[in-house]
Amino acid sequence: MEIESSKAYRKTFGNLKCFIFIKHKPLICIGPHWPFFLCFFTGLVLLSIFFIFNVCPRIGIISTILGVVNFGFLLTSYFLAAIVNPGIEMNQLKDDDLECDSEITDNFCIICQVYRHPRSEHCEECGVCIQEYDHHCPWTSKCIGKGNIKYFYCFLTGLFISFVFGIIIMAIQSKIKNS
16 A cells, blocks of 8 residues: 655545545545534543543543543544545546436536546535535534445444443442442
8 A cells, every 4th residue: 555645636625635645545634624523522532531540440440441442442433534535536527428428427526527426425515526425424524425434333333332331430430439
């Protein structure tokens, strides 16, 4: 896998800013609402640190280790969902291609000037077409699509596990405090 500098390629696609390219395709992209992502991520990190170092140790070393693993998974999956290319369509067409095939023109995005795969859609927020578009997520600051949906599902799973973990730890701590 050869990582290429972004100097040789277009750095923005619609409202997405891209930084690292592999085989002429962006790998790392940040969305138009990146300040919100940065604030939310910072809040998650601070909350995780507080919970791991102030709440979990009162229960024991096992809860602290589980907290580190749990919140590490949560933060990693959220970060990856927010920075990995969501699946930007890169299929540029020439004018000759449009005259030949009506199927191509049906899936052609006039705004992006790209041929879209059947499950691709144009996102107004990001200003690009996304392969296997699921939705635009303000929490990750960009679209969820083919490239980052697995990280997004991991984030949702990690969020659910974190809530359950937090409730269990707080219940145990309350029981210890009352006995």
